[in-house]
Amino acid sequence: WVLIDRDGKHFDIILNYLRDATLNLPDCTQTLNEILQEAKFYCIQSLVELIEQHIKIRARKNTGDIDGCCKVIMLTSAKELPSIVATVRKPIVKLAINRHNNKYSYTSSSDEMLMKNMELFDKLSIRLNNRILFIKDVTSSEE
DSSP, X not given: OOOOOOOGGGHHHHHHXXXXXXXXXXXXXXXXHHHHHHHHHTTOHHHHHHHHHHHHHHHHHXXXXXXXXXXXXXEOSTTHHHHHHHHOOSOEEXXXXXXXXXXXXXXXXXXXXXXXXXXXXXXXXXXXXXXXEEEEEOOOTTO
16 A cells, blocks of 8 residues: 555546546636646646646636737739639638729828738737638739
């Protein structure tokens, strides 16, 4: 027999993980840290890594931090769009900058609105890159 002098408060979580790899982690940060300490005590490295990963993800969600990596397709020809639409199953958001169409309706706030739209497009493309395909249309008016 081996006597383990530990508080049994979180042992059910540890034991269930060891039995069948199920892990139901609580929302409370203090409890998560307590379970992490127990996993470290029992030297269950896979459980330690899972809990640490869970804590990092929760911290990122709480601070509003997001993964700053995404894919945005740049259209350089109008001929590219039909083939992209035909091959992609995700919804598509296309940012078309049609400055050549606005030469008579140009105002002092046009540049500001254009920058706001581009900034919003960039933020959305980072947040929703897994669910939506984002395309920037940079084709010229001569096409």
